Amino acid sequence: MLALNDVTAVLFDMDGVLYRGSMPLPGVNELLALLESRGIAYACCTNNATMTPAQYEAKLARMGIHMPAERVVTSSVATRRWLETQAPRGTGVYAIGMDGLRTALFDDGYFVEDEEQPAFVVVGMDFEVTYHRLRKACLLIRAGARFIGTNPDTTFPAEDGIVPGCGALLALLRAGAEVEPFVIGKPGPTMFHAAIQILGADPSRTLTIGDRLDTDIAGARAAGLASVLVLTGVTTLEALERGTVQPDMVFASLPELCAAWA
Numbered sequence: 001m002l003a004l005n006d007v008t009a010v011l012f013d014m015d016g017v018l019y020r021g022s023m024p025l026p027g028v029n030e031l032l033a034l035l036e037s038r039g040i041a042y043a044c045c046t047n048n049a050t051m052t053p054a055q056y057e058a059k060l061a062r063m064g065i066h067m068p069a070e071r072v073v074t075s076s077v078a079t080r081r082w083l084e085t086q087a088p089r090g091t092g093v094y095a096i097g098m099d100g101l102r103t104a105l106f107d108d109g110y111f112v113e114d115e116e117q118p119a120f121v122v123v124g125m126d127f128e129v130t131y132h133r134l135r136k137a138c139l140l141i142r143a144g145a146r147f148i149g150t151n152p153d154t155t156f157p158a159e160d161g162i163v164p165g166c167g168a169l170l171a172l173l174r175a176g177a178e179v180e181p182f183v184i185g186k187p188g189p190t191m192f193h194a195a196i197q198i199l200g201a202d203p204s205r206t207l208t209i210g211d212r213l214d215t216d217i218a219g220a221r222a223a224g225l226a227s228v229l230v231l232t233g234v235t236t237l238e239a240l241e242r243g244t245v246q247p248d249m250v251f252a253s254l255p256e257l258c259a260a261w262a
């Protein structure tokens, strides 16, 4: 098992680890300072495909957490990096998604928007999606475009309750096009692979820190990475005891992890 003292890179989940809602969690800046002082590389990995890394940098800065955009690996960023390994510059993509996905795919011109004969249909969460665009995506997938999803989260918490997420859009298209998507985000390993590549990290000495067994810890397992579960997010001690996926280490909170590391 990877000992904390042998860790050379850390991949954080965000919500439930660094903050909850819009409140920073205790110990975040202490842990980041500890990593900095030891030369340990770190990045954040989030399934959320709607926001750009720059928007995350600003959101975290408002909470007093310094996290440069280059260290934010969203499922949109990971999707872009993976697609680049599959297709040359100039490849056409039909995308359903928001700023986070559109910026990652199209801003530097590597991929071009194509509504006629795209090589890929890429789907992320889109709060303004229309039947027209979903219909188009179905037709293009049926015509042979490869069907890619940024992340599998079927739901997410909103102010007024639990609402449909990217995985729900993927389910609609899966039913309508009768094709399974290839999905990038957690619990698959692809986003972790992208983050490791971005940091130039050694996977055998990379630690993931998350608050969910079914995404963060399962994803770490799938990517062959060591994992820490913190109990500041969705997973309770009771849920951990019942869980079929288990982390390598468990800490109640980041201050406890800091204490163990120091």
Ligand SMILES: [Mg+2]
Residues within 6 Å of the ligand: 013, 014, 015, 016, 017, 210, 211, 212, 233
């Ligand atoms: Mg989380």
